[in-house]
Amino acid sequence: MITTSGLTKVYRSRGREVTALDGVDLHVREGEVYGVIGQSGAGKSSLIRCVNLLERPTSGTVTVAGQDLTALAGRGPRAGRELRQARSRIGMVFQHFNLLSSRTVQDNVELPLEILGKSGKERSRKALELLDLVGLADKAGVYPAQLSGGQKQRVGIARALAGDPKVLLSDEATSALDPETTRSILQLLRDLNRQLGLTVLLITHEMDVVKTICDSAALMDRGRIVESGTVSELLATPGSELAAALFPVGGDASGDDRTVVDVTFHGDAATQPVVSQLARTYNIDISILGAAMDTVGGKQVGRMRIELPGRYEENVVPIGFLREQGLQIDVLDRAEPQAVPAKDGAK
């Protein structure tokens, strides 16, 4: 639904060059919620603004719903008619809502319809329908200043949906909200994704957002996509930073003659009681140092850090047993540097 290839954005100011995007290839499938996560300055904002060409990419292409937007952009700095039409079919919600304080809630939702040249009757019908969809039917006549942050974002979402978009871009939509409101807004986005088949590309710096609603995720760092994939693909990737951050497990070995193992559950193995099976089969005492389990995309996934008595050499057989169960096993050993310490990934 959204594809970027070789997307590069370089800002030039007073002779200095800053590379915000450095060859970003992104592929968002139709109907999925795709999260791009990264620290501030990683290039997330530039990326999402390049998708609807609010920012002109220095090079590379952006395709949304089969339409090459970069080809529509033209040479000048101003957006031509075709690009503006394409933009009206892409909804966007913002961190600071960006509602017009001079207009009522209903008039704010009607604004994109005014731009599309719809008649007054059609505008108010559509606006009221959308306000009902986001649960604010009773607030049509009030001004944004009278609303709470969560309500403002609901208006922002209703406004973004006015042009019947297939794609919704969310620029840190929940970053200005408290945790509880964040959950309700994410739930709304999830519902809209399912009910309307809306493809959602969101950027965030909160791992919780990715964990709550994303089907796929990408990690950005210094203008590049470091990792990407569906959540279970990421979990299956040994040493994935995103997986480690989504399912952080901590805890150190309690002594020198112990083996610490990270067990990653994804797919069917997650339903098996493997730890107790392991203890029974080999008659060993297992300590659980840390665990993070969750339901992601309707599947039970997670990671667990366990400690086995004895050094690694003594535990080759039990570890082999775990691998046979279809689990992904990472052995943490201070003596062996090739093992991946999961903690470093937990940003």
Place this chain on the structure above:
Amino acid sequence: MTWSEMQPLLSEASGDTLYMVGWSTVIAVVGGLPLGVLLVLTDRGGLLQNLAANKVIGQVVNIARSMPFIILMVALMSFTRTITGTTIGREAAIVPLAIGAIPFFARLVETAVREVDGGLVEAVQAMGGNTWTVVRKVLVPEALPSLISSATTTVVALIGYSAMAGTVGAGGLGDIAIRYGYQRFETQLMWITVAILAVVISLIQFAGDYAARALHRRGGDSSVAPRLRLLKNRTPATEAIASDVNRAA
């Protein structure tokens, strides 16, 4: 002078002042609003970025702003004659008043429009709006409380300038105060005109503040509130300083 002698003088002068100030305000708003918006749009990072045009407009505005009004009035005499067919009287005074007020108001518009959150512009662009849509639906309506304060400031400044219009025989309250009060030692008449001017300015300021605040109350943006506070209890003499402070801020 008795009241029966003063009364017709004063009512005619008040009428002249309101006539001159009224028309020149209308022209200043019509001319200054697009000019101020253009100053923002053509600036670096603006929607119509054009640094050469921005510099030219900015320079013209600065030169017009820095010229003392009485000089401007004399300098524009031939221009005034082409427009109104005369260089004396109320109509002739409107031309330099309006031309002096256009750049004054344009600078205030520029400040007001700059305060509009760039995120709103971005939102409208993301909906597929063009530059004209941004100006019409975002910049002007969102800056409206500030623009009304700016118009009030301009009216008050114009009342001050209009005192000098007497030099081209345009009449007005300021002219009465100078000709009768100062040159003929009619101190009483002078103080009455000063009182009338004070009342008129207070009323205009009150109405402007009220309108701006009423519009502002529905919006949550706090950027206008401190400016309104600054605007209170102003006299024409402090206007110029206050507007410079606003511009520098």
